[in-house]
Amino acid sequence: MTETGLGSGVPRSVAGPGWAAKLALQPWFHRFCSRVPGLRGIARAEGEALFEVVSGFVRSQCLLALVELRVLHRLAEAPETTARLAALSAVPVDRMAVLCQAGAALKLMRRKGDIWRLTPRGAAFLTVPGLEAMVRHHPVLYRDLADPAAFFRGKTDPELAGFWPYVFGAGGAADPDLAARYSDLMADSQGLVAEDTLRLVDFRGITHLMDVGGGTGAFLAAVGKAHPQLTRTLFDLPAVVAGARARLGADVTIIPGSFRDDDLPLGADAISLIRVLYDHADATVTALLANVRQALPPGGRLIISEPMSGGARPDPATDVYFTVYTLAMQTGRTRSEAEIAGLLQKAGFDAITPAKSLRPFVTTALSAMTPAESLSKLSN
Ligand SMILES: CC(C)=CCC/C(C)=C/CC/C(C)=C/C=C/C(C)=C/C=C/C=C(C)/C=C/C=C(C)/C=C/C=C(C)/C=C/CC(C)(C)O
Numbered sequence: 001m002t003e004t005g006l007g008s009g010v011p012r013s014v015a016g017p018g019w020a021a022k023l024a025l026q027p028w029f030h031r032f033c034s035r036v037p038g039l040r041g042i043a044r045a046e047g048e049a050l051f052e053v054v055s056g057f058v059r060s061q062c063l064l065a066l067v068e069l070r071v072l073h074r075l076a077e078a079p080e081t082t083a084r085l086a087a088l089s090a091v092p093v094d095r096m097a098v099l100c101q102a103g104a105a106l107k108l109m110r111r112k113g114d115i116w117r118l119t120p121r122g123a124a125f126l127t128v129p130g131l132e133a134m135v136r137h138h139p140v141l142y143r144d145l146a147d148p149a150a151f152f153r154g155k156t157d158p159e160l161a162g163f164w165p166y167v168f169g170a171g172g173a174a175d176p177d178l179a180a181r182y183s184d185l186m187a188d189s190q191g192l193v194a195e196d197t198l199r200l201v202d203f204r205g206i207t208h209l210m211d212v213g214g215g216t217g218a219f220l221a222a223v224g225k226a227h228p229q230l231t232r233t234l235f236d237l238p239a240v241v242a243g244a245r246a247r248l249g250a251d252v253t254i255i256p257g258s259f260r261d262d263d264l265p266l267g268a269d270a271i272s273l274i275r276v277l278y279d280h281a282d283a284t285v286t287a288l289l290a291n292v293r294q295a296l297p298p299g300g301r302l303i304i305s306e307p308m309s310g311g312a313r314p315d316p317a318t319d320v321y322f323t324v325y326t327l328a329m330q331t332g333r334t335r336s337e338a339e340i341a342g343l344l345q346k347a348g349f350d351a352i353t354p355a356k357s358l359r360p361f362v363t364t365a366l367s368a369m370t371p372a373e374s375l376s377k378l379s380n
Pocket residue numbers: 120121124128131134164189275278279325326361362
C-alpha cells in the first residue's frame with residue numbers, strides 16, 4: 001500500500017498524483033509560486049477556491065441564521081440599523097454586527113455606514129420559490145453530517161431518511177399531514193424545475209402527457225400554461241393527489257395509485273418522471289421503467305428531469321449537494337445522465353436524448369422513446 005492508500009492493483013500510470021499535484025505537494029513550490037508573477041495569481045485563486053471549500057459550512061450556517069432571525073425579510077421591507085435588527089431579533093448588538101457583516105460578505109446585503117440594505121442576491125434568495133423552505137430544513141442534513149467519516153462509512157442512522165416517508169412506499173405516505181408537508185415543499189421548489197424542463201424538452205408531437213409521481217400537480221400546471229392543447233393526467237400516491245385538485249383545473253385527470261404496486265394507466269403518449277428516479281434504488285427504478293414502457297404506445301415518449309451527477313466530469317453542485325442528500329435519504333441515488341441512459345436502454349427504450357442542462361443545480365433533462373411498432377413486437 002502506498003501513502004495515498006492505492007493498492008498494488010492500480011496501474012503504474014495512474015498510481016499517484018499527476019505532475020501538477022506532485023509539485024503542489026511540495027511546500028517549497030508554494031513559496032516559489034508566491035514569488036513568480038503569473039504563477040502568483042494562479043496560486044492565489046487556488047487558495048481562494050480551497051478556502052471556499054474549507055469554510056462552506058460556516059457560510060451556510062450564516063445564511064440559516066439570517067433566515068431564522070428574519071434579517072433578510074426585514075431588509076426587504078426597509079433599510080435598518082444594526083441596533084434595530086439586533087433588538088428585533090433579540091440578538092446582542094455586537095453579535096448582530098458580526099452576522100450582518102457576514103451577510104454583506106456573502107453579498108446578500110450591503111452596508112452604508114451603519115445602515116443595512118438588501119442586495120439583488122438577497123432579494124433573489126427570498127423570491128426563488130421553495131428556496132427559503134429548503135434552507136430551513138437543512139438542519140436535518142447538517143445533523144446527519146456532524147460525523148462525516150462515520151456517515152460515509154455507513155455507520156450512522158440519518159435523520160433525513162425519516163423526513164420523506166413517502167419514499168418508502170404507499171404505506172409511508174398514508175399520513176395526510178406528512179404528505180402535505182413534503183408535497184408543499186416539492187410544489188414550491190417545482191417552479192424552476194418546470195421552467196427549465198419546459199425549455200429543454202421538445203413537446204411537439206405529444207398529445208397526452210401523464211406525470212407519474214407528479215405530486216400535487218405543479219409541473220402539470222406549468223405544462224398546461226405552456227401547452228394548453230395537451231391532455232394531462234396526474235398519477236401519484238393517494239395521500240398526495242388528495243391535495244392536487246385545488247391546484248389543477250377540472251380538465252386534468254387525477255389517478256391515485258402506486259407505481260410500485262399498480263400497472264400505470266394506459267392512454268398517454270408521453271410520460272414524465274420529474275425528480276422521481278433519484279428517490280429510489282436501481283431495482284425500483286428498473287421496475288418503474290418497465291411499468292412506464294408497458295403503459296406507453298409504440299413510439300411513446302418518456303421525459304426524465306431531475307438533478308443529475310456529472311458522472312465522469314464531477315459537477316460542483318450536484319456531486320456534492322444532491323449526491324450526499326440522496327445518500328442520507330438512504331433509498332435513492334443521484335445518477336448521472338449516462339447511468340440513467342443505461343437503465344433506459346435495459347428497459348428497452350430507444351432514441352435516448354440528453355438535453356443540455358441550463359442550471360445543473362436545478363435540473364437536467366433526458367428523453368427517450370418506446371420502440372416503434374415493428375421493433376416493439378420483435379422485443380415482446
Ligand atoms: C440592473 C441592475 C443594475 C442590477 C440588477 C442586478 C440583477 C440583474 C440581479 C438579478 C436578480 C435575479 C433575477 C436573480 C435570480 C436568481 C435566481 C433565479 C436564483 C436561483 C437560485 C436557485 C437555487 C439556489 C436553487 C437551489 C435548489 C435547491 C437547494 C434544491 C433542493 C432540492 C431538494 C433537496 C430536493 C429534494 C427532493 C427529494 C427528497 C430528493 O426527493
